[in-house]
Amino acid sequence: MAPDDVKFFPPASDTRGKVLATALQLFTRQGYFNTSVSQIVRVSGCSTGSIYHHFGDKEGIANALFEALVARIDALFDDIERRHSGAAKRCRAVIELLFTLTEAEPEVMEFVLYARHREFLPERGPICSARPFRKMRDFVARGMETGEVRAVDPVVAAASVYGGALRMIHLRLDGVLERPLGEFLDEVWACAWRSVAP
Amino acid sequence: MAPDDVKFFPPASDTRGKVLATALQLFTRQGYFNTSVSQIVRVSGCSTGSIYHHFGDKEGIANALFEALVARIDALFDDIERRHSGAAKRCRAVIELLFTLTEAEPEVMEFVLYARHREFLPERGPICSARPFRKMRDFVARGMETGEVRAVDPVVAAASVYGGALRMIHLRLDGVLERPLGEFLDEVWACAWRSVAP
DNA sequence: GTCTATATCCAGATAGAC
DNA sequence: GTCTATCTGGATATAGAC
Numbered sequence: 001m002a003p004d005d006v007k008f009f010p011p012a013s014d015t016r017g018k019v020l021a022t023a024l025q026l027f028t029r030q031g032y033f034n035t036s037v038s039q040i041v042r043v044s045g046c047s048t049g050s051i052y053h054h055f056g057d058k059e060g061i062a063n064a065l066f067e068a069l070v071a072r073i074d075a076l077f078d079d080i081e082r083r084h085s086g087a088a089k090r091c092r093a094v095i096e097l098l099f100t101l102t103e104a105e106p107e108v109m110e111f112v113l114y115a116r117h118r119e120f121l122p123e124r125g126p127i128c129s130a131r132p133f134r135k136m137r138d139f140v141a142r143g144m145e146t147g148e149v150r151a152v153d154p155v156v157a158a159a160s161v162y163g164g165a166l167r168m169i170h171l172r173l174d175g176v177l178e179r180p181l182g183e184f185l186d187e188v189w190a191c192a193w194r195s196v197a198p
Numbered sequence: 199m200a201p202d203d204v205k206f207f208p209p210a211s212d213t214r215g216k217v218l219a220t221a222l223q224l225f226t227r228q229g230y231f232n233t234s235v236s237q238i239v240r241v242s243g244c245s246t247g248s249i250y251h252h253f254g255d256k257e258g259i260a261n262a263l264f265e266a267l268v269a270r271i272d273a274l275f276d277d278i279e280r281r282h283s284g285a286a287k288r289c290r291a292v293i294e295l296l297f298t299l300t301e302a303e304p305e306v307m308e309f310v311l312y313a314r315h316r317e318f319l320p321e322r323g324p325i326c327s328a329r330p331f332r333k334m335r336d337f338v339a340r341g342m343e344t345g346e347v348r349a350v351d352p353v354v355a356a357a358s359v360y361g362g363a364l365r366m367i368h369l370r371l372d373g374v375l376e377r378p379l380g381e382f383l384d385e386v387w388a389c390a391w392r393s394v395a396p
Numbered sequence: 397g398t399c400t401a402t403a404t405c406c407a408g409a410t411a412g413a414c
Numbered sequence: 415g416t417c418t419a420t421c422t423g424g425a426t427a428t429a430g431a432c
Contacts (some may be wrong), residue, residue, distance in 0.1 A: 159366050161359075162361075174326055187350045
């Protein structure tokens with residue numbers, strides 16, 4: 001997969017796009033609550049009035065951002081489902097995609113995976129109930145039906161397959177891993193799959 | 199391990215204890231930034247002046263809380279090191295402890311593992327560089343030296359052993375898992391260990 | 397749709413008596 | 415060490431011209 005395939009915010013020229021791109025940067029660097037709307041005004045170059053016109057309030061910015069990013073990831077997962085068959089191939093493709101995405105757009109992964117949405121988007125459920133996460137679990141569950149995955153509790157199986165990779169992503173985003181995730185992909189995948197292979 | 203062994207805040211009577219217990223509750227339920235000092239004043243029953251006298255500022259409360267909790271977990275991990283030998287037994291004991299802790303004191307795990315400390319404790323490094331986490335990795339690394347753990351990158355090995363369990367804890371804290379973690383322990387451990395067994 | 401100027405509120409923090 | 419009363423800045427959000 002070429003890096004371009006995972007670009008979320010190509011240099012935006014419209015107000016909406018500029019604000020969302022700015023918000024993503026600031027929210028992930030400093031956190032939602034440490035970012036003031038005035039700061040978004042300064043960095044994005046858009047005016048207060050304009051921003052409130054488009055998003056209603058500060059929470060509206062986070063909401064729009066969240067939806068845009070989740071929708072994009074969702075589409076990428078649909079691609080995976082279409083292009084690969086079998087649990088092993090699909091799960092591996094998911095991990096590879098997440099690794100690629102983390103390197104190409106760390107802010108996106110940071111915001112989608114590790115921001116504490118409950119704290120600033122109260123009406124939204126936990127991220128793990130969002131469609132992309134459900135699809136990840138689904139790949140594993142269907143593998144279990146075909147015997148490709150060992151029979152254990154489906155939740156445990158999914159946690160085992162993806163847990164190590166998500167952990168690595170976390171370490172990378174926290175700056176603990178010096179080398180890019182791609183270098184670990186084969187080993188991570190080998191461990192992940194051994195944990196649930198029949 | 200009896201539940202009492204993992205109680206962090208036995209009903210505290212002194213100001214410090216009451217404030218820390220209150221802060222833990224509020225910070226994990228609502229988030230650090232959604233919690234005002236006035237609210238801590240109301241719930242804890244201590245006065246503004248008293249709180250600022252003890253902790254300096256709001257960040258000081260979070261700092262003290264963080265240190266107390268990490269120190270406690272650290273001690274529990276030292277216990278594990280003393281009571282068990284071999285990577286398998288130690289790693290399993292770690293996971294069992296974390297599961298027990300999550301059920302007994304979910305707020306503690308929430309605050310230590312999943313709060314975004316970077317956002318309100320800027321001078322502190324990421325939680326994964328803290329001593330307990332280093333000790334977890336160390337158990338795995340030493341197992342690799344003795345051949346008990348397959349030779350892969352030590353970071354990958356640690357992520358594989360603990361990744362699934364941490365994922366399960368996350369799901370449980372997010373309310374996605376209905377049943378207590380203890381019921382999953384054996385399966386989680388089986389998957390975890392298979393991923394790195396030689 | 398975009399802008400500037402401005403209103404309002406409440407958070408974090410302090411003063412100083414007891 | 416603990417308390418009440420108070421200050422002050424800066425945050426979110428609005429008004430209303432263009």
